[in-house]
Amino acid sequence: MDNGMPPAGFCIKNGLASLDLVRVARQEAAVLAGCKDMAELTDDLCSRAVRIGALERHFPRTPGLANVVDAAIPFARELIGTDSCCFLGSSLTIMGSSYSYTGDWHRDFSAVPSVFRTNAAKSVQVLLALEEDSCLELLPGSQMGTGTSSPAMCFGFKATVPIGAGLFFNWKLLHRGQKLPGRNRISIFALFACKSAAREFAPALALPLLRGRLTDGGDACLPKNLRAAYRNFMEDISR
Ligand SMILES: O=C(O)CCC(=O)C(=O)O
Numbered sequence: 001m002d003n004g005m006p007p008a009g010f011c012i013k014n015g016l017a018s019l020d021l022v023r024v025a026r027q028e029a030a031v032l033a034g035c036k037d038m039a040e041l042t043d044d045l046c047s048r049a050v051r052i053g054a055l056e057r058h059f060p061r062t063p064g065l066a067n068v069v070d071a072a073i074p075f076a077r078e079l080i081g082t083d084s085c086c087f088l089g090s091s092l093t094i095m096g097s098s099y100s101y102t103g104d105w106h107r108d109f110s111a112v113p114s115v116f117r118t119n120a121a122k123s124v125q126v127l128l129a130l131e132e133d134s135c136l137e138l139l140p141g142s143q144m145g146t147g148t149s150s151p152a153m154c155f156g157f158k159a160t161v162p163i164g165a166g167l168f169f170n171w172k173l174l175h176r177g178q179k180l181p182g183r184n185r186i187s188i189f190a191l192f193a194c195k196s197a198a199r200e201f202a203p204a205l206a207l208p209l210l211r212g213r214l215t216d217g218g219d220a221c222l223p224k225n226l227r228a229a230y231r232n233f234m235e236d237i238s239r
Contacts, residue, residue, distance in 0.1 A: 011165045012071040012128075021067050022164045026130050028064030029092055029186055042096050042184045049095040049185075065092065069190045072126050072166050076192035079124050079168055088123075090190040097184050103177040105139070105156075106148055123171040123193040129161040130186040135179045136167065143172035150174060161187075 012018050026038050032052050035041045041050075069090055077085040108125060127136055139156045158178070161167045169175065171191075179185055 010072070010075045010168070011162075012068065018071070018164055021064070021071065022130055024064035025068045025188075026064070026186060029094060029130060032065070032092060033094055038186070041094060042186075049093065049099050049101075052092040052094075065090075065188060068128050068130070068188060072128060072168075072190055073192075075166070075168060076124060076126065080192055080194050086193055088191040088193050090188055093185060093187050093189065095179055095185040098181045099185075100179050100181045101177065104148075105150075105174050105176045107142075107174055108171045123191070124168050125171060125189055125191045126166045126168045127159075127161055128166045128188040128190060129163055130188065131184050132163050133161045133185060133187045134158055134183075135177050135185055135187075136161070137176050137178055138169060139174040142174035143170040145172075145174075148174070 012021065030036065030038045030041050033041050033050050069087070073085070073087070076087075127133060135158075137156045137158050139150065142150060156174070156176075159167050
C-alpha cells in the first residue's frame with residue numbers, strides 16, 4: 001500500500017504478554033551489546049551510541065528481538081501486500097541518556113542497490129521502541145518526491161513512539177534522527193519489502209539478510225535458484 005498517506009503506527013502493547021516481549025527484548029539487547037544488563041549498558045553509554053546489525057549484517061537470532069520484529073509482520077503485510085511481504089533485515093540502536101546528535105535529512109532507499117530502489121514504493125521500515133523514542137523526525141507526504149531537501153522540512157514532526165509501539169514509514173520518506181540529552185534510546189529498526197524487490201538481491205547480499213529469520217517454508221519468498229543456496233547456507237551456519 002503506497003497511498004501517499006502519512007506514516008502508520010501500531011501498538012504491540014497488547015496486555016502483559018507484549019510487555020514481557022519488550023522486557024525480554026531489552027535483556028537480549030543488553031546481551032547483544034556485550035554487557036550483562038541494560039543499566040550497565042546505558043551507564044556505559046553516556047557519550048556514545050551502539051548500532052548492531054544492519055542491512056548487510058543481520059544480528060543473530062535472539063528470542064526477544066525476533067519476537068518483537070515478528071509482532072510487526074502483520075502490519076507490514078497490511079502496508080505492503082499480504083502475499084509479497086518479505087523481511088529484509090534489522091538493526092538495534094542503543095544510545096545513553098547524555099548522547100546527542102542531529103542527523104541529516106535523507107531517504108533510506110538511496111542507500112540500497114538500485115534494483116531495490118526501483119521497488120522502493122513497496123518498502124517500509126518500522127521503528128520499534130523498547131524505550132519511549134522521540135528521536136525520529138519525519139516529513140509526511142515527502143515519499144512522493146525525490147530530492148533530499150525540501151522547503152517543507154520545517155514542517156517535519158518529531159514522532160513520539162511509546163514503549164512497545166512501532167511506527168512504520170515508507171522508505172522514500174524524508175526523515176532524520178535527532179536525539180537530545182536526557183533519555184536513553186533503545187529501539188529496533190526493521191525493514192520489509194515486497195518479494196519482487198527482495199528477489200532481485202544478489203545471493204551474497206540476500207542470504208545474510210535472511211539469516212535466522214525464515215521459518216520452515218519461509219524461503220518461498222526466494223526465487224528457486226536462491227532457495228537451494230539459502231538452505232545450504234542455513235545448514236552451514238547450524239553445524
Ligand atoms: O536515528 C534515527 O532515528 C534515524 C535513523 C535513520 O535515519 C536511519 O536509520 O536511516
